Amino acid sequence: MAETLVELAAVAAECTRCELSKGRTNVVFGSGDRDARVMFIGEGPGEQEDLQGLPFVGRSGQLLTQLLGEIGLERDDVYIANVVKCRPPGNRDPRPDEIDACKGYLKEQLRLIDPVVVVTLGNFSSKLLLRTTTGITRLRGTAYPWWHRWLVPTFHPAAALRGNPKVLAAMREDLQRVADLLEQGPPEEEPTTATPGDESADDSDTEQLGLFG
Ligand code: URA
DSSP states (O other): OOSSHHHHHHHHHTOOSSTHHHHOSSOOOOEEOTTOSEEEEESOOOHHHHHHTOSSOSHHHHHHHHHHHHTTOOGGGSEEEESSSSOOGGGOOOOHHHHHHHHHHHHHHHHHHOOSEEEEESHHHHHHHHTOOOOHHHHOSSOEEETTEEEEEEOOHHHHHTTOHHHHHHHHHHHHHHHHHHHHOSOSSOOOSSOTTOGGGOOHHHHTTOTTO
16 A cells, blocks of 8 residues: 555556556646645546646647636645546546556545545546446535545536536535535534445445446
8 A cells, every 4th residue: 555645656657557647648647745635536547648748738738727716726625536547438437447447547646645525526536436327417416425535426527518607607606515514624423425334325236337336
């Protein structure tokens, strides 16, 4: 087990645990403050991210930076990562075996950074971390106690860039919720979602992804 994020990033930089390693230019491990109180989790690197080795540096990233600014945060104040660290070809969804091979990195990032709030960006990471088949439109709008933190699911910035003003408004609302939770601190009650050994949290579709199961 790595003791620091730097050590973990060095391990990830050499990773060949899945097929995605064959097509990558760079491993996109994550970026930002290693002591961040809020961590954003996207799906996987796109073309620009693969080329630069940094998450959310394309158009989606620009919008994310803008929305962060609206709640008084800069990119360096937060930590940004993805479920998978290497670009899936043609930006397809990561496959279960790829997620499985990569999930240890995300798990360790969460342990080492220990954020108060986790923001999942879009359907993919929201459904995976909350272990549900419910879509983002229904999931968002609330904060979930999750492993002694808050998890706030919101739309992926790419969805807002498609031009629906309601999506952008919803993202602003969700980020305001994040700002409020940072004031408030971690949840006091026990987590209700995906607790260790909690069979009731299982559902066959997502259990096989078992990110934290
Ligand atoms: N989309 C993602 O999910 N992650 C990135 O890093 C960039 C775009």
